[in-house]
Amino acid sequence: MQNKTVLAAILVIISPVIFALVVYPDSFSLSWNQGRGGFLFATAFVAAELIGVRMQISKMRLFAIIPLAGLVFAYLIGLEYGLRDYIAGSAKQYDVNLIHSWNWMWDFVVMGAFVTASVAILFGKKWIRIAPAGPIFLCGSAIILSLDAFFPYDTLGPLQYVVPYLVEVNVGIINFFDLGTAIARDNLMFLRGEHGSMALQVFWPSAGVHSVIIYSLVMMAFLLKMNIPRRRKAMFFAIGIAGTIGVNMIRIFSLSIFVLKVSANPVKFEEFHGIAGEIMFLPWLFAYLFLVMAIETKRIKKISA
Incomplete structure (x- = not known):
């Protein structure tokens, strides 16, 4: 009890x-x-x-x-x-x-x-x-x-370093699927879609760099308490990093699609921008931790049996 x-x-x-x-x-x-x-x-x-x-x-x-x-x-x-x-x-x-x-x-x-x-x-x-x-x-x-x-914004150089690469990948996806006109220049995206044009300047928080840091801290603490081999800990950590980066790419992509397909109105964009990050990252973090715990619990039961 x-x-x-x-x-x-x-x-x-x-x-x-x-x-x-x-x-x-x-x-x-x-x-x-x-x-x-x-x-x-x-x-x-x-x-x-x-x-x-x-x-x-x-x-x-x-x-x-x-x-x-x-x-x-x-x-x-x-x-x-x-x-x-x-x-x-x-x-x-x-x-x-x-x-x-x-x-x-x-x-x-x-x-x-x-x-x-x-x-x-x-x-x-x-x-x-x-x-x-x-x-x-x-x-x-x-x-x-x-x-x-x-x-x-971009005053903290090390955290801003990866942003241009994420912007380039996002623009490449948009152009590959012909979803609109997209041009990348450093951390700037120039978008033109069905409802007009907009220039987006992407900084490290908007790119989700902060979520990678928070994920790393939480995941390291979570894995520390789990009695599993180090290789499995490293594997779970690496998969989670890749998943968190993937979620961040989805966020940048969804913001771009909003401009290209939904609205180029700055006010409406800011409303969507305000929730598009955490509403994706936090459920992902919680779900991934739950998944790791479920996998390891099942593995330990098999070993015990």
């Missing part, structure tokens, strides 16, 4: 997300730097990793994380009473370039710190092998948002 304290711990850890979802539902945009949509997937990671845990948790440890949850509640409420304005106002002091990423970064910093501290209190040093995915996903998202806030 499932340990009741584990179930209670899960409820405490995800309670701030449930509160925000009920009180501020409009803030759960799936755009990676415009909302709390990532909280939902972090919640799924936490629940998936802790539901099967049979380790006993003392009530003292459980009670110790309740005040931490209270602090997150206070933060979320405080945002509506001047804290968000204070955070936005401090951006100039720290030479922040992208205010949206700066604002949402703090949500992920607070939530990441809370979840990390909670699982560390509950499981001690063993937390990294018991429930690493949720904390690493949240902290990784905070790091990526900070990079975008301080080094926007």
